[in-house]
Every structure is written in C-alpha cells, then in structure tokens.
Amino acid sequence: MGKPRSPRLLTDEALGMIARRFSLLAEPMRLRLLHALFDGEKSVNVLVGLSGGTQANVSRHLQSLAEAGILGRRKEGLQVFYSIADPSIFQLCDLVCGSLEQKLVRDAEAFGRRKAEGDAKGFAGA
Amino acid sequence: MGKPRSPRLLTDEALGMIARRFSLLAEPMRLRLLHALFDGEKSVNVLVGLSGGTQANVSRHLQSLAEAGILGRRKEGLQVFYSIADPSIFQLCDLVCGSLEQKLVRDAEAFGRRKAEGDAKGFAGA
C-alpha cells in the first residue's frame, strides 16, 4: 500500500468527498427538486408533479440527496416527506447563481463592445 | 420561443448552467488543481507536478475551468499561468467543507456516543 503521499494539502479521500458533494448538485433534476423544497417539505408525489420527472427517478434522486445529508426524510403513513436538512445548500446556490450572473453580464458586454484599450478597435466605428 | 419567467423561479436553461457549474467542481482532479491555485497563479507544469496528473489531463481541466470563468489565463513566453478568477470558489469550498465536516461529526456521534473534539475544525461554523 504505497500511497505517494505527495505534497498535497488535501487528502484524496477528502477530495473525493467534496467532489461527490458537488456532483450531487450537478444535475438539473436534483437542482429542480432542491429548489422545489426551498419553501418547505413535500411528499414524493408532490415533487413528482412539480418536477415533471418519473416517480422512480424522483425517488432515487431524493434518496441520494438524503443519504448525503442534504435532505431530511420523514415518513408519515404511506407518504414520505423530504425537506432540506443542510442549510448550506441555499448559500451554495446563491453563490453559484451570483457568479453565473456576473459572468453572463461580462460575456454580454464583451459581445456588444470590445474592450478596446488604447485606440485600436476592431470595427464598429461608433 | 421564450418562456419569459415560468411559474418556476428557475428555467431549465438556468438549471442547466448551475448544474454545469457544479459539475466542474465535482471532479477530484479539478478540485486538486483549484486547491493548488489557492495561494496564487501557477504554470501548467507546476500544476502537473503538484497534482500528479498527466500533462494532457491537467491542461484539459484547466481549460475547462478557464472557459467557465473560474480560472484566469495568462500567457508568458512558453508558459501559461492559471489563477483563480472567480473568488466565489473559495466560499463554495468553505461551505461544502464545513457542511461535510458537520455531517461527519454527526455520523460519528450516531455511531458511538462519544465524539472527539480535535477533529472538524477550521470552520466550526456556529
């Protein structure tokens, strides 16, 4: 078991956990489910309706998120209610959304007008 | 064509962009590269050495991160220096690390009642 243990500051294991956490947020359907849960817990059936996904898929996604501790699970009779258990999700989404907006704005600006330092401007002469 | 503002607060397109952004952070090698850039810009070769990855792979990952606006690119002679251009990365990693630590602590507590106090720090969010 020769692990190189190179001058890395973060363990491979830790890196893997962080990556896995991010990967859970890297799917539109899961993000949709999370977003649908932003205003409180909902049953699987309700989430199926809101997300437009298959019952099987929604169930699996919710399970994944719950196993990771992102969602909480409450069983009541026949139904299972999921809710956001990790409040950091809100901040994560806020951060990403803000960053994306900034990038979109910058890209749009770069599209409309060339930065043109000095006097050299491509064309679009005023 | 347009869905101006669907009843959902997030459009499918927005969800896709958010998911793609998260997916860029969902790979251990990319996280390793980002972490290596936390203390300033570095050349590809240096990052290859620090990450232990192949030159081709490192180059591709850096390119992906740069295209997304997460990294900045500066070319100087033969070398190309990458640096973190999106400061929200720091907060994202902090949030995820903190959340993961909390979950680990809780899992450990659920396992055996006693828990250590030396672990899980560096963030210690209230």
Place this chain on the structure above:
DNA sequence: TTACTATATGCGCTAACGCGCATATATTTG
C-alpha cells in the same frame, strides 16, 4: 533553419451516470 520546451488537442477506451420500464415493498382500507 533545427532542436528543445511548454502547452494544447485528436482519438479511442472504459467506467459511471441518469433515465425508463417493470416490479417489489410498505401501509392503509374494505
């Protein structure tokens, strides 16, 4: 020019992922 270094890219392979389908499990009701 040629040789050398640093970085990027095309190609192919494999593993992982998300999805749909059908079915299993659990709980309530008659």
Place this chain on the structure above:
DNA sequence: CAAATATATGCGCGTTAGCGCATATAGTAA
C-alpha cells in the same frame, strides 16, 4: 384476507466524462 396507494428497487440501455496515448502547435534558443 384482497385491493389500492405511495414509495423504493432491480435491470438494461444510451450518453457522457475522464483518462492515457500520441501528436500538433507555439515559443525560445543556438
């Protein structure tokens, strides 16, 4: 008991993503 509803799961398929290999491009130096 059986039937109905809500949720979970096994299986297979198609797509995608990361990796390694070899090679291409760019810049430097002799």
